[in-house]
Amino acid sequence: MNILELPVLDRAFYLRPTLEIAPDLLGKILVSTEGPGLVAGRIVEVEAYHQDGDRAAHSYRGRTKRNEIMFREGGILYVYFTYGMHFCMNVVTEKEGVGAAVLIRAVEPLAGLDVIRKRRPAARRDEDLTNGPAKVCQAYAVNRRHNGLCLLEGPITIRRDDGDEKGKIVASPRIGIRDSVELPWRFFLAGNPFVGKAKPAARGRSG
DNA sequence: CAGTCGATGTACT
DNA sequence: GTACATCGACTGG
Numbered sequence: 001m002n003i004l005e006l007p008v009l010d011r012a013f014y015l016r017p018t019l020e021i022a023p024d025l026l027g028k029i030l031v032s033t034e035g036p037g038l039v040a041g042r043i044v045e046v047e048a049y050h051q052d053g054d055r056a057a058h059s060y061r062g063r064t065k066r067n068e069i070m071f072r073e074g075g076i077l078y079v080y081f082t083y084g085m086h087f088c089m090n091v092v093t094e095k096e097g098v099g100a101a102v103l104i105r106a107v108e109p110l111a112g113l114d115v116i117r118k119r120r121p122a123a124r125r126d127e128d129l130t131n132g133p134a135k136v137c138q139a140y141a142v143n144r145r146h147n148g149l150c151l152l153e154g155p156i157t158i159r160r161d162d163g164d165e166k167g168k169i170v171a172s173p174r175i176g177i178r179d180s181v182e183l184p185w186r187f188f189l190a191g192n193p194f195v196g197k198a199k200p201a202a203r204g205r206s207g
Numbered sequence: 208c209a210g211t212c213g214a215t216g217t218a219c220t
Numbered sequence: 221g222t223a224c225a226t227c228g229a230c231t232g233g
Contacts, residue, residue, distance in 0.1 A: 081217065082224055083215070
């Protein structure tokens with residue numbers, strides 16, 4: 001299979017409701033043609049974020065300089081910096097003016113393993129290369145320069161592999177948030193070894 | 208294997 | 221000042 005011959009997801013894919021898009025992204029191929037060589041991986045874990053009723057979403061309190069990309073027309077990347085050292089990568093969804101996106105939490109590496117291993121020296125096993133949102137950004141060398149990048153033009157694209165059997169999709173609470181934990185807006189492929197471990201989100205600081 | 212905790216920059220209060 | 225859509229080193233079993 002030549003990954004670069006797979007069809008790129010079109011604009012219509014990204015203009016649907018975010019809670020439909022999130023599970024639909026599972027099994028799709030995240031591709032980068034930047035840098036020393038092709039890097040590609042199958043999306044196996046995502047989380048949806050939406051301005052409406054989701055207090056964990058960056059867009060919940062309205063448009064700001066930081067989250068402005070989330071409100072644009074779907075089909076672009078929203079990349080943010082967090083915890084003083086990490087980037088996370090989201091797919092912006094829905095029409096212009098709606099603040100919504102899907103966080104890419106984990107992929108299963110398919111191509112460019114040599115490049116990924118160089119970018120992820122801390123990973124001792126291949127399962128640890130891309131099983132977290134900041135790890136995916138390291139593997140793809142994604143940073144603030146990619147904020148707003150068009151996924152229809154690249155160099156980062158998401159493609160459809162029609163022969164792919166994705167298996168069972170599971171919904172669960174999202175990871176690492178404190179607000180709106182009751183929303184089951186994390187989606188992953190059951191049993192896939194590249195899905196991150198679901199550690200409890202609760203963190204207390206006062207104790 | 209699981210649990211704990213420090214690192215570190217930025218947006219927002 | 222504080223919280224943060226995290227990671228990896230470290231500990232104990």
